[in-house]
Amino acid sequence: MRLFASDNVTGACPAVVEAVLSANAGIAASYGEDHWSTALKAKFSEVFEREVEVFPVLSGTASNALALAALTPVYGKVYCHELSHINTDECGAPELLTGGAKLIPLRGANGRIVPDDLAQAIRGRGNVHVPQPAVVSITQACETGTVYRPSEILEIAAIARDHHLKVHMDGARFANALSTLGVTPAKMTWQAGVDVLSFGGTKNGCFVAEAVIFFNPEMAEHFEFLRKRSGQLISKMRFVSSQLLAYIADDLWLQNAMVANETAQKLSRGMAALPEIELAYPTESNEVFVRLPDYLIGGLRAKHRYINEDELDGKAVRFVTSWVTTDEEVQSLLDDISQCILEAKCESQSTNTLSSQQGAPPR
Known part of the structure; x- marks a missing residue:
């Protein structure tokens, strides 16, 4: 009985099912040119209280690895917690899609990065013999089931900014963290210094739907090519976008x-x-x-x-x-x-x- 084994074992919620059935009627433009995908960007911009760039993908692994590929040079370092999904459960996908960037795992109680430890770990900038510091990746909610408070994210992001690093958030359980903290999506992301969010839907009511969300659109300049190259540009994108639209409509994601x-x-x-x-x-x-x-x-x-x-x-x-x-x-x-x-x-x-x-x- 795998009832409590994972939130991946559940089906999709009725509103998402209905949305896919509705999208299945008739014909629609392909490769994200459909009206569901266009509406998705507007809806996410409303949710996050600023204009964002949104790229639907099929898995959390793809979402994380592609987000890091957009932020990290091939000779870069990605600082993450040692228990993070990108470090333990993605079969080297972040290293592969970044072209060889190096993950630097950090310890920290309850699955969270300690700001002081991060500050001490960031080194080597300008030294041609070592990978260059590039990104800090945090997970919200963490793999241990705990969450970062916005003040903790702000502190980590401030250290990242001091060292000219970008901040990525793995939000496979983003809705669960929001529900716990009772803050706005904006406060937990870009207002706290997050540059890119891997937004999860599959674990919380979707069939198969994730998204990479850029809070600074200029960082997404080449992302379309990264997504296509990785096989994540879906021809019938409406079936992914329609899931996400239904998922974030009327606070369904937060209710779930x-x-x-x-x-x-x-x-x-x-x-x-x-x-x-x-x-x-x-x-x-x-x-x-x-x-x-x-x-x-x-x-x-x-x-x-x-x-x-x-x-x-x-x-x-x-x-x-x-x-x-x-x-x-x-x-x-x-x-x-x-x-x-x-x-x-x-x-x-x-x-x-x-x-x-x-x-x-x-x-």
């Missing part, structure tokens, strides 16, 4: 994220209240990370609950909620965990009783 975040909070509180379970990180979006004893991992697997093998070996196990997660599903998981704990306790008591009886002296 709110459901995911609220059910994550219920799951987090429920797990924290159980014995032998420790929250690995604060729950600030729709991901709950916990450290579980081995017997509990085995017990959950016996009940056909999905446990990610890659998260084991002393690391936190991840449970992810989504826009369709219900309170009943959360309670069912908590009940299974409680049952595993009770079964283990009963088995332990039975073993202790048996050992005591076997070791008792004869009468």
